[in-house]
Amino acid sequence: MAILVDRDTRVLVQGITGKSGILQTKSLIDYGTAVVAGVTPGKAGTAVEGVPVFNSVADAVREVSPNAAISFVPPLFAKDAAMEAMEAGIKLLVLTMEGIPKHDVLDILSYASGRGVRVLGPGTAGVISPGKCKLGAHPARMFREGKVGVVSKSGALSYEVGKTLTDAGIGQSTVVALGGGPIWGTTQRDIVKLFNEDPETEIIVLLGEIGGGTEIAAAEYIAESVRKPVVSLIVGRAAPEGKSLGHAGAIIRGNKGTAASKMEALEKAGACLATSPAQVVELIRKLG
């Protein structure tokens, strides 16, 4: 088990012949991910790193039955590519690109919602279930198989914490990056729920940041439904109020999005709070 991706995941790379597509396809294959197909219109019959390229997702589905897609399609074409994947029956979309027009993202999420399509991103580094499947940018050596589920908006922060855990000998079930917002196909609450239901995940690490309310929503779910131990690290405690620090969600609105308010909500929900990756390790050791 694990969540979102595992050994049965068969990956389709949309935009496989672009610079990022080629580089990432190699990185996925090197990790052992089953990359079964790529799509670039007009490039059918070619191959990238040994992966057959098709003109359309429908062709790829017919020939090699992928069940997850990662997209490196340029922002203005991302919407059409996402629809193509969804209409072909793909149920997990990883939208790596930033800069997709927001109305396009809203359209994608409307179609996906209720049709059972899970969208990670946009602007996500993706997901890795160490030892099983990597469907994203996570540097392989920073992760190892284990029992800790990690969720983060920021890709880099998820690597940072993964690296610290791995260096300390603590493995992960799945590590998920959600993207920097301001719109998310999947939120921390969704992933915490999946971890809670995943028999292989024993401890949940929730990495949050200032701005927005997704950590509060996750805290509410944790308080209601999660009995597994949760360790949380909220970054941005030292950020000045009222300034946007990169992620558009990271703008303090009233009291809602402050680090303090999030830490308070998570503590009330029963989570253990860390202030650094090193402390995340300490808390997990205490809990384990």
Next chain:
Amino acid sequence: MAILVDRDTRVLVQGITGKSGILQTKSLIDYGTAVVAGVTPGKAGTAVEGVPVFNSVADAVREVSPNAAISFVPPLFAKDAAMEAMEAGIKLLVLTMEGIPKHDVLDILSYASGRGVRVLGPGTAGVISPGKCKLGAHPARMFREGKVGVVSKSGALSYEVGKTLTDAGIGQSTVVALGGGPIWGTTQRDIVKLFNEDPETEIIVLLGEIGGGTEIAAAEYIAESVRKPVVSLIVGRAAPEGKSLGHAGAIIRGNKGTAASKMEALEKAGACLATSPAQVVELIRKLG
């Protein structure tokens, strides 16, 4: 059990204060259907046959938790009303009106598809699970509780056969009318599948007619998956070729939609063919 509607069905009537709405609400209540709410914008606080009227579906859902809706809203407003019901979480819509613009119907079906919303109609007489719940125009005395599942495009034909069965002492699990087309939210195949999975239904009666291909699609499903006995009556054998007899679907296209081609497909699929309601009774007696 039964399919689509049973004793737990809590009905919302959209357009309850119109002429049809009032008359049909009375008929549903007389039958014992749990009509819990009506909606007509601007009529909140009033009541029809003792049923409270709300301004919006959302208000009705909050107050009395309906789980199925029947709509008597005029055709040009039907689309908005359907969306209102779907967005409020109603999972069964019975669209009785004919004359809803076809692009509106297509929009409704797109939104419903995959969101787990079952749409009966448009132009349907509805559904009855005798002795449990009536959500449609079926004349009460023509039906009695039993083990035969009946599906028909035409409402009147489903009454005719229901009446004949009931007069012969044969009860029904559920009797479903789908509407005359040319667009259907639910087809015969869908209903045959539900009957096949319904423990209470022992024999399936498929009422078909000339035109279109929905009976052929149902026959394919029967051949593949149905082990319960199926009795089928296809009407329109005596119809002249190439003429439309009311239902827009009932136009013979090539060989596809003829009574003969449908009867052949159903017979091959293992169904017993009847040429009149009386013969349906005979065949059921033989099978029972």
Next chain:
Amino acid sequence: MKLYEFQGKALFREAGIPVPRGAVVTASDRSGLFAPSAVKAQVLSGGRGKAGGVLLVSTQAEAEKAAGSILSMELKGEPVRALLVEEKMNIRAEYYLAVTFDGEAGTPLFMASASGGMDIESVAEHSPEKILKLPVDPLWGLTDYKLRAMADFLGYENKKEFASFARKVWTLFREKNAVLVEINPLVVTDSGLVALDSKIEIDDDARPRLKDLFEKNLAEQAALTGVEGEADHGTITYVPLEGNVGLISDGAGTGMLTLDLIRDLGGEAADFCEMGGLTSPEVMYSAMDQVFSDKKDIKSLLVVLIGGFNRMDEMAEGITAYLREHKVSIPLVVRLCGTMEEEGKAIMKEAGLPVYDDLRTAVADAVRFAAGGN
């Protein structure tokens, strides 16, 4: 509402879809005739090409002759009252392109084929793989990847031009509430794609929201045919047949069942007249009027009613009202049951009219009466 080719092309032009330069010509106004040109009969039915309704002409004299000849034709029973005269195109290829809906799947459907031209029906029957059918989500609209798939399938190089063309067709389909927009053939010329024909049908149910569109086109049609649109039968479907048993029903399914029973019992229906499942005394009255006006030689009239939404009291009112105002000398067989059955039967009884309960018995009697029995 079906549109004539020239009406459809006016919509194409408005939507920016390329069409040949052309003019409408009637018997009374031939000023638009020119040559060289294609002279095309304007009829609502299909298959005019095979029937000689399209002629290519090189000179003005030929054009005059072709016009005269086509304007004197009847195509599938429809007199030709107008022509569309269009410039000849230099045709490199003929495609088929259409958007309609698949009612059984509940979705709009784009269809494209490189085998355009007159014989698309036979392509559909014998080589269905030569027609690409792509469902389109109506809320999302036409996607780029489907446009690429269609252009690929057709083998048309200029994908951008094709996409722009097809998008306009889609927008027209949606905005005009069409149930069919068909272009056969869609031709490839030196200057790109051109819609050489047009077959458009607009959803009658959308009339209240497209009043101008309907009024303009129906007025044009009325001006040509001299008929002020079809008589509005409301929900009534009326089809004349060959027999002598008049038939009225309040449902297409029971109507067809009755048709079958009439034949099985040795009779033949004179008509198929179906009123829809939600009707009124006035519609019942009109249905009888329709049958008696059109079929003066029927020997019995069978009225088959089984009320769900329909109320039997209202049906009985309609029947008795008609009989009060008209002299009917043939036997009337009325089967009446369902919603408000008691009330309906009471009204019939008061008027001295018998009522049947069993369909088979009713059909048997109607057939017997028509055959001269009692």
Next chain:
Amino acid sequence: MKLYEFQGKALFREAGIPVPRGAVVTASDRSGLFAPSAVKAQVLSGGRGKAGGVLLVSTQAEAEKAAGSILSMELKGEPVRALLVEEKMNIRAEYYLAVTFDGEAGTPLFMASASGGMDIESVAEHSPEKILKLPVDPLWGLTDYKLRAMADFLGYENKKEFASFARKVWTLFREKNAVLVEINPLVVTDSGLVALDSKIEIDDDARPRLKDLFEKNLAEQAALTGVEGEADHGTITYVPLEGNVGLISDGAGTGMLTLDLIRDLGGEAADFCEMGGLTSPEVMYSAMDQVFSDKKDIKSLLVVLIGGFNRMDEMAEGITAYLREHKVSIPLVVRLCGTMEEEGKAIMKEAGLPVYDDLRTAVADAVRFAAGGN
């Protein structure tokens, strides 16, 4: 792209949304001034009303005086360079109406309140029940039942007028790829609804498909401010802070974590400079240029890199290129790991630059160096 009120109102006018008659006035062109009128500062920040940026005047003399006074103001640090002078309205009620999106639910969101006017933020904080929030499916569009619900909530009688008004706002939101269309207040006058203010922000990511809209409005803004648009930092987010430890990161999350660690270890960051997770040597170079140009007094520069999509060889190239072309006399602390880490470390080594692997150690050293340690 945030629009000035007068720019937003031009879009409103184009969309058929009623706005007051008005004219734009600048220091160099006061010809549009009239009275009686409302004289309103044109700034991109909010809260101008409370700050005295809006004056109601009755005479031309008062208008001149108000214009002079407001044109000399700074509102939240932004000099007032233009005024919108508008006719006074007879106001019966002030509503709030906005459409934006809820990023956490992933859906557009309409918001309406009968408590419009300056204090909507405090309404949102203290009486959230006074603001109706309705998610709208972007593919389906605005439904009649939601329009009724909004008009009901506002207590506005003319539901048809409200529906038409709100539909235009929705269409503007969609067609112009807005992330916010806010009307506060939306006023009820004797002649109906009028948008008295306008706050519009267009999605910068949609710029390639809305070139004209962006060019026109950015040119107008440049003409006012004299600045040719903001310098384009690409994916870089740069925020100046108060400390002396320069900071560059390749992710917002790790950037904020580092900010926290700097403070926890006794230091203070001079800036927050984040490059995004998919960048290039050029962006790395620009980030360094940005920090060194803006913060000439930093005592150390901490570069925190952890490559996923980013390649460490490219980052190392950017750093070494910058150092080749600029004299940097303060200590540089580079933490570099992840994708192409070996290649990156090799480039750094060749340039004689040390590389850290552990974040905490890197932060500790950067703080120590800034405090004058070695």
